[in-house]
Amino acid sequence: MLLSKLREALICLRAGRVTLPYPFEPHDPAPGFRGKIRVDPDLCFGCGGCADVCPAGVILIRDTGQLTRVLEFRWSRCTYCGRCEEVCPEGAISMSQEFETATDSADDMVLTLEVFMGPCQRCGRCFPPPTSLEKISVTGFRSDEASVRPGAEVPALHGVSAQATGPGKGERS
Amino acid sequence: MLKGLCRKAFPKALWVYHVNTGACNGCDIEVIDVLTPYYDAERFGIRLVGSPRHADVLLTSGPVTRQVAPALQRLLEAVPEPKLVFAVGSCACGGGPWFDSYSVLGGADQAVSVDYYIPGCPPRPEAILYGVALALGLVPKKVASEALRQESLEELALGVSLYERGNDGRQD
Ligand code: SF4
Numbered sequence: 212m213l214l215s216k217l218r219e220a221l222i223c224l225r226a227g228r229v230t231l232p233y234p235f236e237p238h239d240p241a242p243g244f245r246g247k248i249r250v251d252p253d254l255c256f257g258c259g260g261c262a263d264v265c266p267a268g269v270i271l272i273r274d275t276g277q278l279t280r281v282l283e284f285r286w287s288r289c290t291y292c293g294r295c296e297e298v299c300p301e302g303a304i305s306m307s308q309e310f311e312t313a314t315d316s317a318d319d320m321v322l323t324l325e326v327f328m329g330p331c332q333r334c335g336r337c338f339p340p341p342t343s344l345e346k347i348s349v350t351g352f353r354s355d356e357a358s359v360r361p362g363a364e365v366p367a368l369h370g371v372s373a374q375a376t377g378p379g380k381g382e383r384s
Numbered sequence: 385m386l387k388g389l390c391r392k393a394f395p396k397a398l399w400v401y402h403v404n405t406g407a408c409n410g411c412d413i414e415v416i417d418v419l420t421p422y423y424d425a426e427r428f429g430i431r432l433v434g435s436p437r438h439a440d441v442l443l444t445s446g447p448v449t450r451q452v453a454p455a456l457q458r459l460l461e462a463v464p465e466p467k468l469v470f471a472v473g474s475c476a477c478g479g480g481p482w483f484d485s486y487s488v489l490g491g492a493d494q495a496v497s498v499d500y501y502i503p504g505c506p507p508r509p510e511a512i513l514y515g516v517a518l519a520l521g522l523v524p525k526k527v528a529s530e531a532l533r534q535e536s537l538e539e540l541a542l543g544v545s546l547y548e549r550g551n552d553g554r555q556d
Pocket residue numbers: 248264265266267268269270288289290291292293294295296
């Protein structure tokens with residue numbers, strides 16, 4: 212009994228100090244950690260793909276006028292799944308490494324982005340194909356194909372196999 | 385002001401009563417992690433206690449389900465003043481993916497008033513420590529609400545306001 216206590220004390224002495232000095236010294240997360248979402252306002256074009264896939268309904272979209280659309284990120288309920296980053300055709304959303312997001316006010320956990328929507332008012336055909344919306348239909352569904360994961364090169368739309376286009380896109384092939 | 389009050393009211397230790405209001409257990413495991421020697425929240429006097437009557441802090445994790453909401457309110461009543469409520473995890477902060485479910489009221493703030501929110505799914509143990517340190521006034525707050533805005537193309541190209549351009553350029 213006493214011996215086992217002594218052995219325990221010895222083990223603890225040998226281990227030395229194990230406690231992280233964390234709040235007083237930074238302790239960065241491992242690479243690949245998904246922290247608070249970060250939005251690049253200049254890249255977003257307001258397609259709404261992120262709002263479509265967000266499982267927690269973090270991203271709300273309101274059209275406030277003919278030319279403006281407001282994206283509201285209520286990230287207090289974000290599950291840090293990274294779906295929005297994966298689906299965004301312009302790479303406007305990225306998952307930062309920021310985890311020190313504790314706050315004393317619920318209002319701090321809101322991000323709004325006012326997007327200027329630039330519709331072509333004459334011809335209605337502003338974008339050369341494949342448009343960014345079409346790119347979403349490739350990356351916008353969960354797929355086990357490694358080639359369509361973010362990071363891998365997105366295959367050219369017209370060369371895409373039926374398998375890679377994912378469910379719900381059968382009419383395209 | 386709340387911070388100053390907090391530092392005055394809790395100069396030494398925060399005793400915590402942990403309540404799971406419908407969490408998936410992810411957050412609960414991280415809370416236990418914070419109490420291990422590696423993260424060691426006991427440095428700051430954080431201790432789990434077995435009864436709300438001994439506690440200073442009610443730590444909730446998980447979305448508040450309809451079933452548990454009255455119990456949560458009764459628990460909070462049992463905590464002696466002054467008391468704090470911590471919401472740990474995205475579920476407790478805003479309801480998580482279940483925020484609009486029929487059986488869920490939403491985040492912890494739908495049932496009780498929350499003093500500190502620690503988002504994350506689950507929050508890293510460091511994030512929970514950071515929340516504790518924030519409550520103790522050891523670290524500054526790092527997040528604030530953001531409002532981003534894009535300039536319209538016209539504004540960018542011409543440097544005039546949208547309405548002027550609309551009046552003389554378009555006939556609609
Ligand atoms: S990380 Fe997931 S939960 Fe968070 S905003 Fe993006 S899609 Fe929604």
